[in-house]
Amino acid sequence: MDQAVSTFATSTLERLLRPRSVAIIGASATRGAFGAEVLANLENADFGGEIYLVNPKRSVIGSRTCLGSVSELPEGVDCAVLAIPRAAVLETVSACAVLGVGAVIVFSAGFAEAGDAGRREQEELSRVAREYNMVVEGPNCLGMVNYVDRIPLTFIVTPNQRHQPAVKDDAGVAVVSQSGAMAAVLGVSLRHHGLRMTYSVSTGNEAVIGVEELLDFMIDDPHTRVITMIVEQFRKPKKLLAAALRAREAGKRIVLLHPGSSGAARASATTHTGAMAGDYEVMRTMVSHTGVLLVDTLEELADVTDIVARCVELPRGGCAVFAESGAFKALTLDLCERIGLPLPALSADTENALRRALPEFIPPTNPLDITAQGLIDPGLYSRCIPPVLADERYGSLVLAIILTDRATSGLKFLPILEALRAIQPTKPVIFAGLDEGAEIEQRYVDELRAMGIPFFPTTDRAFRALAHVTRLGSRVEPAEGPERLLNAAVSLPSGVIPEYESKRILAEAGIRVPQGEMAKTVEEACAAAGRIGYPVVLKAQSALLSHKSDVGGVALKLRNADEVRKSWAKMHSDISAALPGLPLDGILVEAMGEWGTELIVGVHCDPDWGPVLMVGLGGVMAEALGDMRLMVPGLPRAAVVEELLQLKCAALLRGFRGSPELDVNAAAETVVRLGELVLANPSIREIDINPLIVYPKGKGTVALDALIVVS
Numbered sequence: 001m002d003q004a005v006s007t008f009a010t011s012t013l014e015r016l017l018r019p020r021s022v023a024i025i026g027a028s029a030t031r032g033a034f035g036a037e038v039l040a041n042l043e044n045a046d047f048g049g050e051i052y053l054v055n056p057k058r059s060v061i062g063s064r065t066c067l068g069s070v071s072e073l074p075e076g077v078d079c080a081v082l083a084i085p086r087a088a089v090l091e092t093v094s095a096c097a098v099l100g101v102g103a104v105i106v107f108s109a110g111f112a113e114a115g116d117a118g119r120r121e122q123e124e125l126s127r128v129a130r131e132y133n134m135v136v137e138g139p140n141c142l143g144m145v146n147y148v149d150r151i152p153l154t155f156i157v158t159p160n161q162r163h164q165p166a167v168k169d170d171a172g173v174a175v176v177s178q179s180g181a182m183a184a185v186l187g188v189s190l191r192h193h194g195l196r197m198t199y200s201v202s203t204g205n206e207a208v209i210g211v212e213e214l215l216d217f218m219i220d221d222p223h224t225r226v227i228t229m230i231v232e233q234f235r236k237p238k239k240l241l242a243a244a245l246r247a248r249e250a251g252k253r254i255v256l257l258h259p260g261s262s263g264a265a266r267a268s269a270t271t272h273t274g275a276m277a278g279d280y281e282v283m284r285t286m287v288s289h290t291g292v293l294l295v296d297t298l299e300e301l302a303d304v305t306d307i308v309a310r311c312v313e314l315p316r317g318g319c320a321v322f323a324e325s326g327a328f329k330a331l332t333l334d335l336c337e338r339i340g341l342p343l344p345a346l347s348a349d350t351e352n353a354l355r356r357a358l359p360e361f362i363p364p365t366n367p368l369d370i371t372a373q374g375l376i377d378p379g380l381y382s383r384c385i386p387p388v389l390a391d392e393r394y395g396s397l398v399l400a401i402i403l404t405d406r407a408t409s410g411l412k413f414l415p416i417l418e419a420l421r422a423i424q425p426t427k428p429v430i431f432a433g434l435d436e437g438a439e440i441e442q443r444y445v446d447e448l449r450a451m452g453i454p455f456f457p458t459t460d461r462a463f464r465a466l467a468h469v470t471r472l473g474s475r476v477e478p479a480e481g482p483e484r485l486l487n488a489a490v491s492l493p494s495g496v497i498p499e500y501e502s503k504r505i506l507a508e509a510g511i512r513v514p515q516g517e518m519a520k521t522v523e524e525a526c527a528a529a530g531r532i533g534y535p536v537v538l539k540a541q542s543a544l545l546s547h548k549s550d551v552g553g554v555a556l557k558l559r560n561a562d563e564v565r566k567s568w569a570k571m572h573s574d575i576s577a578a579l580p581g582l583p584l585d586g587i588l589v590e591a592m593g594e595w596g597t598e599l600i601v602g603v604h605c606d607p608d609w610g611p612v613l614m615v616g617l618g619g620v621m622a623e624a625l626g627d628m629r630l631m632v633p634g635l636p637r638a639a640v641v642e643e644l645l646q647l648k649c650a651a652l653l654r655g656f657r658g659s660p661e662l663d664v665n666a667a668a669e670t671v672v673r674l675g676e677l678v679l680a681n682p683s684i685r686e687i688d689i690n691p692l693i694v695y696p697k698g699k700g701t702v703a704l705d706a707l708i709v710v711s
Contacts (some may be wrong), residue, residue, distance in 0.1 A: 012038055013217050015102030017134045017146055019078035020049040025092060026083035027053035029061045034107055034155040041152035065159050070095040079103040081153050086110040093125055097132035108139035126207045141204030142180025147197045148223050156184050171225035172196040174218040176211050178203050182230045187352045189302040193599055195309055195448050198224045212239040219247045226309045228255045241290050248291035253308040257301045285630040286609045293472055301463035310452040311428035314473030315395030318342035320388045321367035323400045329367045341467040342392040353387035378415035379701055384674040385419050389427055396428040400459045403438035413444040416483050420451060432462035470641035489680040492710045496543045500588045502706040514703050518589035522568040526561040528589040535559050535592040538567050539577055541585045551578035557592055584637045593702055597652055597662055598691035601671055602676045605685045611678045617649040618691035633675030640668035650674050660696040665693050667701050685709045
C-alpha cells in the first residue's frame with residue numbers, strides 16, 4: 001500500500017475503536033472458536049452496546065438470537081468482527097459495506113502475505129473499503145481491545161483490567177502493533193509493570209488502515225500518554241514522521257521496537273553513501289530525531305515505556321547512582337560506559353553537602369556507595385537524595401538497593417519512601433533491586449509507582465532503559481536558518497553530475513575543494529598545471545564515469561609537463577580500451593594536495609524517509625567496520641561535532657599517539673553545509689564526498705572527490 005491511502009477522520013476510526021454496536025460474523029458456541037471467544041470477552045467486559053450474532057447454522061447461541069446472514073443485520077452497525085474462513089471474507093466485507101457498517105475486523109490470514117492470489121484479494125478488499133469509507137483492521141490480525149470503554153474485540157482471552165492507580169494523572173499506554181502475537185505478549189508485560197493500558201490494536205496486513213492512522217488517533221486520545229509500537233514495516237513513513245512531531249508537541253511519548261536491523265542496504269544506490277545508508281539505519285535516524293524512543297528488544301520496550309509513562313519530564317543530563325556495594329559501583333561504571341549513560345562527577349556544592357551528610361568512611365562520589373549504612377542510619381536517604389537531585393549535572397537518580405529478604409527490604413523501603421514523599425522529586429527517580437527474586441512486599445512497589453517512580457527487578461534493565469530515555473532528553477533538534485537555506489539554493493541539471501561540476505556546486509555552498517581547471521587538450525592541461533603549480537592530478541570527467549580509478553581515469557603526483565603529456569595519452573588509451581566510445585567532458589587538472597585523515601561524507605535522499613546525512617571513516621574502512629553516523633539535515637555544528645566524536649575512529653580525530661588534533665569543527669561545518677544544500681535543493685538525491693581530507697586543527701578540510709545525483 002502506498003502513501004496515497006485514504007486518511008480516515010477520527011469519527012470514522014471511533015467506529016472501530018469505540019463501537020456502540022458490534023456484529024460477530026461467524027459466531028459460535030464452541031469454546032476456543034474465534035467467534036465464541038470474542039463473544040465471551042464482550043460479555044465478560046459487560047459491553048453495554050448492541051451485540052449481533054451471525055451464523056447460518058444456528059438460531060440461538062446461549063441466550064442470544066443468531067441471524068442467518070449478514071443481510072439480516074440492521075443498517076449502520078459500527079463494527080463487524082469476521083471470525084470466518086478466508087474464502088468468505090471478501091464477499092462478507094462487500095455485504096457489510098453495502099449495509100453501512102463502519103468498521104470491519106478481519107482475523108483470517110492468507111492474503112497479501114500468502115502470494116499473488118491473496119494479494120489481489122486484499123487489494124479488492126481495500127478498494128471496497130475505500131469506496132464506502134469503511135475502516136478495515138487486518139486482515140491477518142488479532143483484533144483490538146479498548147480498555148477505557150471495556151470493549152475487547154479479539155479472540156485472545158482478555159481479563160478485565162483492574163484500575164491501576166500507579167501512573168500519575170491516570171494517563172495510560174496504548175499498544176499499536178502489526179504483530180498480534182507481540183501485542184498480546186507486550187500487554188502481559190505492561191500489566192506486570194503495573195501500567196494502565198488504554199488500547200491494544202494489532203494491524204496485521206494493513207489493507208486499509210495502518211499504524212500511522214492509529215498513531216494519529218492515540219495522540220488525540222486524552223486517556224493516552226504513551227504509544228508503544230511494534231512495527232516491521234512503515235508503509236507511510238512521511239505520515240509517521242508528521243505524527244511523531246505532533247506527538248512531541250503534545251507532550252506524548254512514542255516507544256518503538258522495529259525488527260529489521262540486519263537487513264541489507266539498498267543495492268541499487270548510485271553512490272557509496274547511498275549504498276551504506278541502509279533502510280533500517282535511515283529509519284532509525286529519522287524517527288529518533290522526531291522524538292521517537294527506538295529500542296532493541298521486547299524487554300526494553302516494556303522497560304522504557306514504564307519510565308516515560310511514570311516520569312513526565314525526560315532526564316536532561318547524566319545519571320546519579322546510589323549503591324550499597326563497592327563491587328557493584330565498579331560494575332555500574334563499566335556498564336554505563338558501554339551503553340552510553342553518562343555518570344557525571346559531583347559538583348563542588350553537592351560534594352560538600354554529601355560530606356556533611358555522610359559518615360567519614362564513605363567518600364562522596366558518583367556512583368555513591370553508601371554501604372549498609374542505610375540500615376543503621378535511616379535518615380541518610382533524606383539527607384543525601386535532595387542535594388543530588390538539586391545538582392544540575394543530574395537529570396535522573398537510580399537507587400540500586402540490595403533487597404535480600406522481606407524483613408531487610410522493609411527496613412530499606414520505609415526510609416526511602418519517607419524521603420521521597422518529603423521531596424516529591426520532579427526529576428526521574430528509579431528504584432532498582434540488585435537481587436532479582438528477593439521476597440518483598442508488593443505495597444512498597446505500589447507506593448513507589450504511585451509517586452511516579454518505576455520499580456525494576458534488576459539494575460541492568462533499569463540502566464539500559466534509562467540510557468534510551470536520557471539520549472532522547474539530551475537530543476538537539478534540527479533548527480536550520482531560512483537565510484542560509486535560501487543562500488544554498490542553486491540551479492542543478494538532472495542526472496549524475498560529474499566531479500568537476502559537483503565540486504563547483506560544493507564550492508558555491510562554501511565547501512573547500514582543490515584548485516583545479518578543466519582541459520580539453522593536452523596543451524590546455526599543461527598550461528593549467530603551470531598556473532596551478534606542480535605536482536598535479538589528472539582525472540577523467542564524464543557523467544557516465546562514476547568510478548574513474550577502476551578504468552585508469554586518475555593519475556597522481558605528476559611533477560612536470562612531460563609527465564602530464566604521458567599520463568594524458570595513457571589515460572585516454574586505458575579508458576578507450578575499458579569503455580569503448582565513452583564520451584569525456586575533458587580532464588580535470590587539480591593541485592596535488594597535502595594528505596591527511598580521510599572521511600567519507602554524503603547525503604542520501606531515501607524515497608520514503610527523506611534526506612539523511614552520513615559521515616564515516618574514509619576509504620573502504622567505513623563500510624568494512626560499519627564506522628558511520630547518520631543524522632538529519634539542519635543540525636547545528638555543535639551537534640554534528642558530537643556525532644563525529646561518536647565514530648569508532650574518533651581517537652584519530654582527537655589526536656592519536658602523538659598525532660595532532662584534527663579540525664573537527666571544519667569537518668562538522670562541511671556536514672552542516674551539505675545539509676543546507678540538500679534542504680534548499682529537494683531535487684538532490686545523492687551527494688558523495690569521498691574522501692574528505694581533514695587536516696590538523698585550524699587548517700580545515702578539502703573535498704578531494706565528489707559526485708552529486710539529481711532527480
